[in-house]
Amino acid sequence: MAKIYEIFGNDAHAMTMALMEAADIAAAIPGDASVALKPNLVMAGTPESGATTHAGVLSGCIEYLQSHGFSKISIIEGSWVGDQTGRAYKVCGYDKVCQKYGVPFYDLKRDDTVTVETDLRPMEICRRAWEADFLISLPVLKGHCQTTMTCALKNCKGCIPDREKRRFHKEGLMKPIAALAAALRPDLYIVDSICGDLNFEEGGTPVQTNRMYLGTDPVQIDTYGCHLMGIDTAEVPYIALAERWGAGSMEVRDDDIITLNQPQSSLKYPAATGMVRQLTRNVRQNSACSACYAALVRGLYSAGDNGIHYSGPIAIGQGWKGKEFEGLGIGNCCQGATCCVKGCPPTGKAVMEALATFSKK
Ligand code: SF4
Structure with a gap:
């Protein structure tokens, strides 16, 4: 049974090195291997906002690897559709x-792809992720407005081109996330749960949890x-699907957790709100x-903060393309709506302004 090594604190660099030392990761990496680090750079939001992996996780990884003689290290990532990876970087x-460490960064939006068989269908995967000898995934544990939570399995989604990401959304996310994670299967995962946002993948309401x-x-x-x-795994269907497709096991026993230190104060993880x-x-x-979807959530959130309450239906998504309908539509896919918030994706501000206008009609 796989073990989980856990540490508490708020120094991402030192915590990462301590975790890798405790698990003796160097012994598991073949000599002269190319090692690719895949953080969560979903968008240009700071780690402190609860959206992205702390830079200290990367520096801790690199320093550990270099001190054990590994030199072929790179960082790879592709931000979500609508953002530029270079800006987030x-x-x-x-x-x-x-x-500082002389390590290259590769934007996977510009990478070649290889087509890989998965349990769902053939998928395009970025070559640098697929061909790395040892792939280390560095996700943030946080809430997600469509999949309830996101962590190790969903972090693989940054390793596919934008056209494949759009297809994932058309397919409802759950099955393709599970199939990709089972096919790509990084060798190691180091989770940044220092201050992930418990509701929303874009950050903005981080919760300090001081754990990795x-x-x-x-x-x-x-x-x-x-x-x-505090989430029931039944609310995150891709986890059981990934287990069924051979990505791992949902069993977590008390003795699977090896805790390296104790939290300095009571750090009970707060439950995600509804x-x-x-x-x-x-x-x-x-x-x-x-x-x-994130822009919509942020717009609704800001509208509520500003005393704007719109209770009518709101349409969003690629499934509305080419359809005419009454009401408010979000994004260019909803151009057939009576009122469309344009953009691909639109901004939360644009959504909020449309809500303000529409709520008066
Ligand atoms: S407008 Fe359509 S394609 Fe563009 S981000 Fe929104 S749902 Fe995706």
Whole structure:
């Protein structure tokens, strides 16, 4: 049974090195291997906002690997549809890490792809992720407005081109996430759960939890993440699907957790609130991309803060393309709506302004 190594604190660099030392990761990497680090740079939001992997996780990984003689190290990632990876790379301070350690960063949006058989269908995967000798995934444990939570399994989605990401949304996310994670199957996962946003993948309402953990089984890691967040794994269907397709096991026993230190104060993980569910209760979602859906959630959130309450139906997603309908539509896919918030994706501000206008009609 795979083990999970867990550590508490708020120094991402030192915590990462301590986790890798404790698990003796160097012994598992073949000599002269190319090692690719895949953080979560979903968009240009700071780690402190609860959206992205702390730069210290990368520097800790690199320093550990270099001190054990590994030199072929790279960082790879492709942000979500609608954002530029290069912008996120700077906002999160990865440029300084790359410079300090002499490690290259590759934007996977510009990478070649290989077509790989999966349990769902053939998928396009970025070559640098697929061909790395040892792939280390560095996800953030956080809430997600469409999949309830995101961590190890879903972090693989940054390793596919944008056209494949759009197709994932058309397919409802759950099955393709599970199939990709089972096919790509990174060798190691180090989870940044220092201050992930418990509701929303774009950050903005981070919750300081001061925890990181390391493991090799993404299904077990995500199951444990659900436990920490107080989420029933039945609310995250891709976890059981990934288990069925051979990505790992949902079993987490007490003695599978090796804790390296104790939290300095009581750090009971707060439960995710139903805020997003409540905000989106009138949304008619049909194959919406994450960035679009996130803009809607942020717009609804800001509108509520500004005393704007729109209770009519709201349409969003690729499934509305080419259809004419009465009401408010979000994004260019909903151009057939009486009122469309244009953009691919639109901004939360544009959504909020449309809600303000529409609520008066
Ligand atoms: S407008 Fe359509 S394609 Fe563009 S981000 Fe939104 S759902 Fe995706």
